[in-house]
Amino acid sequence: MAADDTANKHGPDIAAAVKDALLSGLVALALFGPLIGLRTEQNMRNELVIQSRWGLVAAIIAVIVIGRFLMLTLVSPALARRRERVSATPEHPSALRQALGKWFAPASIAFLFLYPILIVSLLGFQGSLKWVDNFGIQILIYVMLGWGLNIVVGLAGLLDLGYVAFYAVGAYSYALLSSHFGLSFWILLPMAGIFAALWGIMLGFPVLRLRGDYLAIVTLAFGEIIRLVLINFRELTNGSAGISSIPKVTLFGIPFDASPGGFAKMFDLPLSSAYYKIFLYYLILLLALLTAFVTIRLRKLPVGRAWEALREDEIACRSLGINTTNTKLTAFALGALFAGFAGSFFAARQGFVSPESFTFMESAIIVAIVVLGGMGSMVGVALAAVAMIGGTELLRELAFLKTIFGDNFNPDQFRMLIFGLAMVGIMIWKPRGFVSSREPTIFLAEKKAISGSLVKEGHG
Amino acid sequence: MSELLQTAPAALPWENNPVLAVEHVFMRFGGLIAVNDLSFSVGRGDITALIGPNGAGKTTVFNCITGFYKPTQGMLRLQHASGATFLLERMPDFRISAKARVARTFQNIRLFSGMTVLENLLVAQHNPLMLASGMTVLGILGLPGYRRAEHEAVERAKYWLERTGLTPRADDPAGDLPYGAQRRLEIARAMCTGPELLCLDEPAAGLNPRESAELNALLLGIRETEKTSLLLIEHDMSVVMEISDHVIVLEYGTKIADGTPPEVRNDPRVIAAYLGVDDREVEVVEERLDQIVEGAAT
Numbered sequence: 001m002a003a004d005d006t007a008n009k010h011g012p013d014i015a016a017a018v019k020d021a022l023l024s025g026l027v028a029l030a031l032f033g034p035l036i037g038l039r040t041e042q043n044m045r046n047e048l049v050i051q052s053r054w055g056l057v058a059a060i061i062a063v064i065v066i067g068r069f070l071m072l073t074l075v076s077p078a079l080a081r082r083r084e085r086v087s088a089t090p091e092h093p094s095a096l097r098q099a100l101g102k103w104f105a106p107a108s109i110a111f112l113f114l115y116p117i118l119i120v121s122l123l124g125f126q127g128s129l130k131w132v133d134n135f136g137i138q139i140l141i142y143v144m145l146g147w148g149l150n151i152v153v154g155l156a157g158l159l160d161l162g163y164v165a166f167y168a169v170g171a172y173s174y175a176l177l178s179s180h181f182g183l184s185f186w187i188l189l190p191m192a193g194i195f196a197a198l199w200g201i202m203l204g205f206p207v208l209r210l211r212g213d214y215l216a217i218v219t220l221a222f223g224e225i226i227r228l229v230l231i232n233f234r235e236l237t238n239g240s241a242g243i244s245s246i247p248k249v250t251l252f253g254i255p256f257d258a259s260p261g262g263f264a265k266m267f268d269l270p271l272s273s274a275y276y277k278i279f280l281y282y283l284i285l286l287l288a289l290l291t292a293f294v295t296i297r298l299r300k301l302p303v304g305r306a307w308e309a310l311r312e313d314e315i316a317c318r319s320l321g322i323n324t325t326n327t328k329l330t331a332f333a334l335g336a337l338f339a340g341f342a343g344s345f346f347a348a349r350q351g352f353v354s355p356e357s358f359t360f361m362e363s364a365i366i367v368a369i370v371v372l373g374g375m376g377s378m379v380g381v382a383l384a385a386v387a388m389i390g391g392t393e394l395l396r397e398l399a400f401l402k403t404i405f406g407d408n409f410n411p412d413q414f415r416m417l418i419f420g421l422a423m424v425g426i427m428i429w430k431p432r433g434f435v436s437s438r439e440p441t442i443f444l445a446e447k448k449a450i451s452g453s454l455v456k457e458g459h460g
Numbered sequence: 461m462s463e464l465l466q467t468a469p470a471a472l473p474w475e476n477n478p479v480l481a482v483e484h485v486f487m488r489f490g491g492l493i494a495v496n497d498l499s500f501s502v503g504r505g506d507i508t509a510l511i512g513p514n515g516a517g518k519t520t521v522f523n524c525i526t527g528f529y530k531p532t533q534g535m536l537r538l539q540h541a542s543g544a545t546f547l548l549e550r551m552p553d554f555r556i557s558a559k560a561r562v563a564r565t566f567q568n569i570r571l572f573s574g575m576t577v578l579e580n581l582l583v584a585q586h587n588p589l590m591l592a593s594g595m596t597v598l599g600i601l602g603l604p605g606y607r608r609a610e611h612e613a614v615e616r617a618k619y620w621l622e623r624t625g626l627t628p629r630a631d632d633p634a635g636d637l638p639y640g641a642q643r644r645l646e647i648a649r650a651m652c653t654g655p656e657l658l659c660l661d662e663p664a665a666g667l668n669p670r671e672s673a674e675l676n677a678l679l680l681g682i683r684e685t686e687k688t689s690l691l692l693i694e695h696d697m698s699v700v701m702e703i704s705d706h707v708i709v710l711e712y713g714t715k716i717a718d719g720t721p722p723e724v725r726n727d728p729r730v731i732a733a734y735l736g737v738d739d740r741e742v743e744v745v746e747e748r749l750d751q752i753v754e755g756a757a758t
Contacts, residue, residue: 298600305582312571312574318553319557320650321587
C-alpha cells in the first residue's frame with residue numbers, strides 16, 4: 001500500500017514497483033514451487049514417483065511478477081486518478097442515469113413479455129425450448145423466490161437461511177394433493193401458498209425471540225429438518241425417490257398434450273412441446289409480477305413501514321406501540337406464501353419432486369441473490385437473479401471452449417469457482433449490492449434516494 | 461383505591477389526580493437493587509423532572525414505566541384524563557404505548573436512520589394506520605379509506621414537523637440530520653403517537669445553549685397545546701429549573717427529595733448527592749445533614 005501512495009503523488013515509482021514485483025515472485029515461488037512444481041504419481045508397480053514441472057512454475061511466477069509490476073505502474077495510478085476525479089465531482093446523478101432509473105423497470109417488464117415471441121421468431125418453436133425453459137422459466141422462479149425472501153431479509157431484516165423449506169412445502173403440497181386427489185393447479189396454487197405461510201408462522205413463533213446469528217442458525221436447521229422429514233417420511237413422500245408423474249398445469253381445463261381436446265388440436269396448431277413451456281413462462285412471469293406488485297404495495301402500507309422500521313431499530317418500534325412479534329410473523333408468513341406459490345409452480349413444471357431439489361445450497365443461492373441485489377431493492381434482486389442463475393446456465397453453453405482447452409475441459413465444474421470470484425468482486429466494489437440506495441415510500445416535496453450507508457441490515 | 465385517593469385531601473398539587481402514580485416500586489437485577497421502594501406522582505399537565513447522579517436508577521425507572529423492564533415489585537398506575545386506568549407493570553411494552561399512550565424518547569437517540577424524517581413520523585402512527593388499512597388487506601386493494609387515513613397521518617406529521625422546525629428536512633434520511641435536529645425529531649415522533657404522558661430521557665444532552673432554549677420552548681409548547689404531561693430525566697439544570705413544575709431526586713435507587721424546583725435546589729442532601737462535594741467538604745456537609753436530621757427530630 002505504501003508503494004501505491006507514493007505512486008499516486010509522483011507518478012509510477014518504477015524502482016519500488018520492480019522491488020515489489022520481485023518480492024511477489026519470491027512469495028509465489030515459495031508457494032507454487034512445492035505445490036505445483038513437484039507432483040507424485042503412481043507408476044505401473046504402484047510406486048510413487050516424483051515428477052517435476054518447473055516449466056509450469058516458471059510460467060506462473062513470470063505471470064505473477066509481470067502482473068504485479070503492471071498493476072503497480074499502470075492500474076493502481078489509473079484507479080487512484082479515477083477515485084480522485086470521482087471524489088472531486090459532487091455526487092449527482094446524470095440525466096441519463098435518472099432516465100435509466102425511471103424507465104428500467106417498465107422497459108424490462110415489456111421485454112419479459114415479448115421475450116418468448118422474440119425467441120420463437122428467431123429460432124423457431126423447437127429452438128426456443130432451451131431459451132424459454134432453461135433461461136426464462138428458471139431465472140423467473142429465482143426472481144420470484146428472491147423477491148419473496150426480500151420481504152423477510154431485505155425489508156424486515158430477519159436473516160432466514162431456511163427459506164427453501166417453504167419452497168419445498170409448496171412443491172410437495174402440489175405434488176401430493178394433485179396426484180392423490182386430482183385437484184387442479186389453480187386450486188392448489190393458493191392452497192400451497194397458504195400451507196407454506198402456515199408453516200412460516202409455525203416455524204416463526206418459536207424462533208422470533210432469537211436475533212441475528214442465532215435466528216440464522218435456527219432457520220437453517222428448520223430448512224434441514226423439513227428436508228430430512230421429506231426423506232424419511234416414506235409412506236407419504238416416497239422418500240428420496242421423490243414423487244413423479246405429477247399432473248401438468250392446464251390452461252383453465254385445456255391440457256397441453258396430443259389428445260383431441262389438447263391445446264394444439266383445439267387451436268389447430270402443429271404439435272409442439274414449446275406451447276406448454278411458453279405457457280409456463282407466462283405463468284411464472286405473472287406470479288413473479290404478483291409478488292413484486294404486492295411487495296411494492298406493502299412497502300407503502302403501515303405493515304411495510306413497520307418491517308423496515310423493525311430492520312432499523314426494534315426497540316424504538318416497540319416504544320411506538322408496534323407489536324413486533326406480529327410484524328415479524330407477517331413478514332415470515334408472506335415470504336413463505338410466495339415461496340409456496342413458487343414451489344407449486346416448480347412441482348408442476350418439473351413433473352417430479354424429490355428432497356434433492358431442496359438442499360441448503362438452494363437457500364444459500366436465494367440469500368445470495370437478495371444480498372447481491374441490494375437488500376430491499378426489487379430491481380437489484382431481479383438483476384442478481386439474472387446474473388446468478390443466467391450465469392450458471394450460460395456456463396453450460398461454453399462447450400466451444402473445449403476446442404481451446406481440450407476435451408477434458410468442462411466449464412460446468414468451474415461454476416462454483418466463478419461464483420465465488422464474482423461474489424468477492426461484488427463485495428469489494430459494491431458492498432451493499434447492485435442497487436445500494438433505498439427509495440423512500442412517501443415524500444412531501446422531493447423524492448430523494450437514501451444512501452445505503454445509512455440503511456441498516458437488520459439484526460435479527 | 462381510587463375512591464380513597466379522591467376523598468383524601470391532596471397535600472401537594474401533583475398528588476391531586478396524577479397522570480402517573482408510582483407506588484413502592486423495586487427493581488432488582490440479581491443482587492443489585494437499582495430502584496428501592498420508589499413512590500412518586502406525576503401531576504396531570506405538569507412537567508416533572510427526574511434527576512440524580514449517574515447510575516442513580518433514573519433510566520431504570522423509565523424502562524419500568526415504558527415496559528422495557530418489569531419491576532420486581534410495586535405498582536405503576538396510569539390514569540387518562542378520560543378516567544381510564546392502566547396498570548403499566550402488567551402490560552407488555554408495545555401495549556403501553558398503543559393503549560396506555562405513554563411515549564418515550566431514548567438517551568442514545570433511536571431513530572430509524574435509513575428512513576426519511578416523514579417516514580419516521582408515519583411509523584409512529586402505525587396503529588391507527590394499520591386499522592385504517594384493514595390490517596393491510598384493504599390497503600393492498602387500494603381502497604380510498606386508507607388513503608384518507610394516510611393523508612390525515614401526513615397532515616399530523618406535517619404539523620409536528622412545523623412545530624419542531626424540521627419541515628425543510630422532511631424528505632431527508634433521519635440519519636443525515638444534525639444531532640439537535642435528531643433530538644427534536646425523536647420528540648416529534650413520540651408526539652405523533654398522541655401520548656397522554658411523554659417520557660423524555662435526557663432530551664437536552666449534547667445540545668448547545670441556544671438549542672437547549674429552543675427545546676425548553678418546545679416542551680412548554682407541547683404542554684400548553686397538547687395537554688400532555690411530561691416526565692423527563694435531565695442533567696442540564698437550566699432545563700430542569702426553568703421548565704419543570706416538580707422535581708424528584710434519586711440517589712442509589714432511592715428518592716432523596718421531591719418538591720418544587722426551588723425547594724429541591726436548596727435541599728442540602730440534593731446538593732451533596734447531585735452536585736457532589738469535595739473530599740474536604742464531606743465532613744462539613746455531614747455535619748449540616750446531622751443538624752437537619754436533629755432539627756427534624758425535635
